[in-house]
Amino acid sequence: MARAPAPHPLSRNLPHDLGGQAGYRYDFGSVQADEPVFSETWHGRALAVTIAAAAHGKWNLDASRHAR
Amino acid sequence: MPHDHDDHAHHLLPSDPELKLKALEQILLDKGLVQAEAIDEIIDSYAHKIGPHRGAELVARAWTDIAFKEQLFENTDAVITEMGFSGRQGEHVVIVENTPECHNLVVCTLCSCYPWPLLGIPPSWYKSDAYRSRAVSEPRTVLAEFGLELAEDVSVRVWDSTAEIRYLVLPMPPDEISGLSWQDAAQYVSRDAMIGTAIAAAPLPDKG
Numbered sequence: 001m002a003r004a005p006a007p008h009p010l011s012r013n014l015p016h017d018l019g020g021q022a023g024y025r026y027d028f029g030s031v032q033a034d035e036p037v038f039s040e041t042w043h044g045r046a047l048a049v050t051i052a053a054a055a056h057g058k059w060n061l062d063a064s065r066h067a068r
Numbered sequence: 069m070p071h072d073h074d075d076h077a078h079h080l081l082p083s084d085p086e087l088k089l090k091a092l093e094q095i096l097l098d099k100g101l102v103q104a105e106a107i108d109e110i111i112d113s114y115a116h117k118i119g120p121h122r123g124a125e126l127v128a129r130a131w132t133d134i135a136f137k138e139q140l141f142e143n144t145d146a147v148i149t150e151m152g153f154s155g156r157q158g159e160h161v162v163i164v165e166n167t168p169e170c171h172n173l174v175v176c177t178l179c180s181c182y183p184w185p186l187l188g189i190p191p192s193w194y195k196s197d198a199y200r201s202r203a204v205s206e207p208r209t210v211l212a213e214f215g216l217e218l219a220e221d222v223s224v225r226v227w228d229s230t231a232e233i234r235y236l237v238l239p240m241p242p243d244e245i246s247g248l249s250w251q252d253a254a255q256y257v258s259r260d261a262m263i264g265t266a267i268a269a270a271p272l273p274d275k276g
Binding site: 051053 | 082114265
């Protein structure tokens with residue numbers, strides 16, 4: 001019997017298709033209503049560095065998701 | 069110089085991801101691949117300029133100006149562009165209107181797609197595994213946890229965002245906004261009401 005081809009690295013069942021999956025519990029009643037935009041200063045820097053570097057077009061959205 | 073304490077772990081060093089970020093940023097700066105001014109400008113934009121007040125303006129104007137609302141539904145992207153609210157992560161926006169019969173809820177099961185130019189950076193719960201999975205499988209329970217109990221005869225429609233299309237909920241106007249200017253009506257529009265985990269309501273008192 002022919003073997004199935006190896007899946008493309010990006011086709012694995014990564015945690016990017018969570019819709020309806022069971023097993024993720026969290027009580028949204030405990031969500032912090034006035035969460036700051038950046039809860040740590042470096043979070044804003046990480047976002048900005050990512051956006052600025054993305055201008056070079058070296059990765060697309062799928063690669064970006066895969067890296068998270 | 070050694071800097072040890074017996075009684076507590078000291079925090080002079082930044083956290084591990086913060087250190088990695090500093091290193092990466094420095095390399096990119098040294099190589100001329102990013103500019104320090106650009107980084108500062110991006111941070112300032114998302115910290116202070118781009119946020120839910122933009123979406124609230126859009127909603128409040130739709131509530132208070134029927135011609136604007138018609139335009140908004142007819143040609144959403146053009147209206148948003150005219151308002152100066154187009155941009156990254158919001159190139160194609162679909163407005164979904166709540167009615168007495170149907171409540172809309174927005175999620176991104178794939179990652180965290182969100183209408184950035186209208187709402188800013190998504191809150192951490194929007195990006196959580198739990199929200200992304202449960203908003204689809206048990207939206208009413210999720211809404212109840214957010215404090216929104218919907219009557220059984222109100223249907224719930226869940227919109228799964230994509231890389232191309234971002235959704236914004238147009239909440240039902242509360243009675244109190246009758247006769248108000250859009251500027252005043254906008255105070256009744258919260259970020260969560262435009263995601264769909266809340267309804268439009270009187271603003272919370274300012275904490276000062």
